[in-house]
Amino acid sequence: MPDALADTDPAPSAYDLSAAPEPEGRATFAAIVDNEPGVLHRVVGMFAARGYNIESLTVAETDHAARTSRITVVTRGAPHVLEQIRAQLEKIIQVRQVTDVGADAEGVERELALFKVRGQGADRVEALRVADIFRARVIDTTHESFIFELTGATAKIDKFETLMRPLGLVEVSRTGVLSIRRGPERG
Amino acid sequence: MTLHQPIASTDVQAPVLTGAEIIVRALVDNGVEVLFGYPGGAVLPIYDALFHEPRLQHVLVRHEQGATHAAEGYARSSGKVGVVLVTSGPGATNAVTGIVDALMDSIPLVIITGQVPTGLIGSDAFQECDTVGITRSATKHNVLVRRAEDLSRVMHEAFRIAASGRPGPVLVDIPKDVQFAKAAYERPDTVAFTHAYAPRLDGDPARIREAVELIARAERPILYTGGGVINAGPGASKSLREFARLTGAPVTSTLMGLGAFPASDAQWLGMVGMHGAYEANHAMHDCDVMVCVGARFDDRVTGRLDAFSPGSKKIHIDIDPSSISKIVRADIGVVGDAGRVLAAMTAAWRAKNRRPASALSRWWAEIDGWRARKGFAYAPSSEQIKPQHALQRLAALTAGRDLYVTTEVGQHQMWAAQFLPFQEPNRWMTSGGLGTMGYGLPAAIGVQMAHPNSLVVDVAGEASIQMCIQELSTAVQYALPVKVMILNNEWMGMVRQWQQLLHGERYSHSYSSSLPDFVKLAEAYGAVGLRADHPDDLDAAIQAMLDSDRPVLFDCRVSKAENCFPMIPSGKAHNEMLLGDVGVDIGAVIDSAGRALV
Numbered sequence: 001m002p003d004a005l006a007d008t009d010p011a012p013s014a015y016d017l018s019a020a021p022e023p024e025g026r027a028t029f030a031a032i033v034d035n036e037p038g039v040l041h042r043v044v045g046m047f048a049a050r051g052y053n054i055e056s057l058t059v060a061e062t063d064h065a066a067r068t069s070r071i072t073v074v075t076r077g078a079p080h081v082l083e084q085i086r087a088q089l090e091k092i093i094q095v096r097q098v099t100d101v102g103a104d105a106e107g108v109e110r111e112l113a114l115f116k117v118r119g120q121g122a123d124r125v126e127a128l129r130v131a132d133i134f135r136a137r138v139i140d141t142t143h144e145s146f147i148f149e150l151t152g153a154t155a156k157i158d159k160f161e162t163l164m165r166p167l168g169l170v171e172v173s174r175t176g177v178l179s180i181r182r183g184p185e186r187g
Numbered sequence: 188m189t190l191h192q193p194i195a196s197t198d199v200q201a202p203v204l205t206g207a208e209i210i211v212r213a214l215v216d217n218g219v220e221v222l223f224g225y226p227g228g229a230v231l232p233i234y235d236a237l238f239h240e241p242r243l244q245h246v247l248v249r250h251e252q253g254a255t256h257a258a259e260g261y262a263r264s265s266g267k268v269g270v271v272l273v274t275s276g277p278g279a280t281n282a283v284t285g286i287v288d289a290l291m292d293s294i295p296l297v298i299i300t301g302q303v304p305t306g307l308i309g310s311d312a313f314q315e316c317d318t319v320g321i322t323r324s325a326t327k328h329n330v331l332v333r334r335a336e337d338l339s340r341v342m343h344e345a346f347r348i349a350a351s352g353r354p355g356p357v358l359v360d361i362p363k364d365v366q367f368a369k370a371a372y373e374r375p376d377t378v379a380f381t382h383a384y385a386p387r388l389d390g391d392p393a394r395i396r397e398a399v400e401l402i403a404r405a406e407r408p409i410l411y412t413g414g415g416v417i418n419a420g421p422g423a424s425k426s427l428r429e430f431a432r433l434t435g436a437p438v439t440s441t442l443m444g445l446g447a448f449p450a451s452d453a454q455w456l457g458m459v460g461m462h463g464a465y466e467a468n469h470a471m472h473d474c475d476v477m478v479c480v481g482a483r484f485d486d487r488v489t490g491r492l493d494a495f496s497p498g499s500k501k502i503h504i505d506i507d508p509s510s511i512s513k514i515v516r517a518d519i520g521v522v523g524d525a526g527r528v529l530a531a532m533t534a535a536w537r538a539k540n541r542r543p544a545s546a547l548s549r550w551w552a553e554i555d556g557w558r559a560r561k562g563f564a565y566a567p568s569s570e571q572i573k574p575q576h577a578l579q580r581l582a583a584l585t586a587g588r589d590l591y592v593t594t595e596v597g598q599h600q601m602w603a604a605q606f607l608p609f610q611e612p613n614r615w616m617t618s619g620g621l622g623t624m625g626y627g628l629p630a631a632i633g634v635q636m637a638h639p640n641s642l643v644v645d646v647a648g649e650a651s652i653q654m655c656i657q658e659l660s661t662a663v664q665y666a667l668p669v670k671v672m673i674l675n676n677e678w679m680g681m682v683r684q685w686q687q688l689l690h691g692e693r694y695s696h697s698y699s700s701s702l703p704d705f706v707k708l709a710e711a712y713g714a715v716g717l718r719a720d721h722p723d724d725l726d727a728a729i730q731a732m733l734d735s736d737r738p739v740l741f742d743c744r745v746s747k748a749e750n751c752f753p754m755i756p757s758g759k760a761h762n763e764m765l766l767g768d769v770g771v772d773i774g775a776v777i778d779s780a781g782r783a784l785v
Contacts, residue, residue, distance in 0.1 A: 034381060034383075035380060037331065038323065038329075038331070041320070042323055045324050046324075080512060080516065083512065084509065084512070085369075086511055087508050087511075087513075088509050090509070091507065091508070091509050092507065093327070093348060093384050094382060096383040106366075118461055127477075145763055168304060
């Protein structure tokens, strides 16, 4: 048997390795799930097993009577990947409903973040002034530091972080995205 | 009215049973007749309850992997749910391979695993492992039951989830104290399920109409069907045949879908994919409308994705929405049960006066050109048994018999798919998605349990068969006359083939050294051992195997260096198949074939 094939194929593989990268987008999926042991693991495990990114993840029981929790997950991927992520979420037995909050004009996304900023003199004054513009609250202060609490969309929090960085930003803690739909209806 | 009013009659109340009794009762109430298992400390209460239950037949396997494959074979050949009962720790971990196999091939299984008592969970107790953690990505759904009160609901729900929608394995992990605890038993028809799970069965009528219009306008349509048609029940295969007849379209299928459409039909092209029929792959490449029913565009089917059927519109029918557009973008996706959607498409086709099936004569002329290439041709030999010849003789000598076939994994599996004709669904059991060596013998045992009077043959290789050879003992114990036909070429043939073609003939660790004497091995187990190493002796040996009423291990010594063709090499398209033409340089064949026929 000739091994011409081996010569013509620089990377012999049983698999098709020819896939080209595609431009990625961002999506925020809100999943209402049955609140039972292991459900978060199943959701996170699905992302890990299929190689999807998780940019942020929030989860808590939101309806005690119905025993349901809301998982909001922010992810990135090409459009068909995002579509597949949604289908894979919906396939999980404990998942009741999935909404693409980012694509929904009525969707609202909020994050809460805590910023520790250390500085003196003009920087300290400037930090306070920026915090005031962003309507951040001061929740702790010493002679050389502040802790700010800020709520808003991811972009607003990112912007605040950028502005605080040269003013002595020491540490950030963020909740990840929470989401809900506008209007009187559920879901 | 007195103070001593009698309490209500007890028969209207749910009976109070132990957890173990609830499990056994739930099995009976869900129609289970056979289960495959292996006892151990954490399932002893369940085995105790089984001892008193004559309606359940328990098959004692020799390794828990065997139990899962046997349950797969049982399920695949009967359309019922396969049931597995194993203990905690190693019992559960040994079962994992078969559980993933069932997940990949959409086989309905309910696996019951014992667990250490709830108070000991997390303490690294004897034979403890995080079974639900380990099997979460291996199952369609799994549950650790912490209260006996939840058991009947969880058990009934497990059967419902395993069998409906896209079928799959559901694992129920039950701590030993929960098996002893008492609770009320609820019947399957009265229990309230807690999950919102409701698979969609009927396709969207608008999409179905759109799909039918597209097929009606097609000049080169093809039906590409998969295991989903078989999972949808015998009615789906009937609907497929009817729709194919009406449209006149050629039919191909994946490895998992063989038998849904009869191999004897003139519209049958043979299997698609890496080792599929030359005509099937070329028709897939050149079609203008592809109708995928219950298949998932697996990489063994598509070959190089960016060159996969470049000129066609794709209609994808699947019960699993995540299958649609996962790999190949569907122009029309229809979520629904394959049988129901095919029936709806048949009705929609009939509702209008369509072009006759004969309108596709030009397309069929092209297909006949590919058929004339005889892609499965091999060089015959009068000195050595060719594996393809052995399978052709098996097919000839079993013609008309009530036959079920299982396989292991490798070259023999592909040859079996190429050379054994299947006319009906549920007759072909093979490990497709996971490709599990060791599947075939235990699967054959499961098939034989479901069909005690039928002929069950496991087409095996000498390497694969050794992965679950211990189940020969199970076959002997239960007098299951399964026939194991080992195409023994002393190599892990598919590995050897790849090393020859793609790794410069460096045969790294693929030789089956120190093979046992399979005849003596069979006899040691109490089975029948047969051997043939010359073509002149082949028919007699096959006949002796078929005539035996006992389990048989047939060591069929075949030519050692045979390659499995045709073959779509790595990273190539369907129209770049390699053919196995004897004495012709492979490179020349692919070029001339490509130029002449594509």
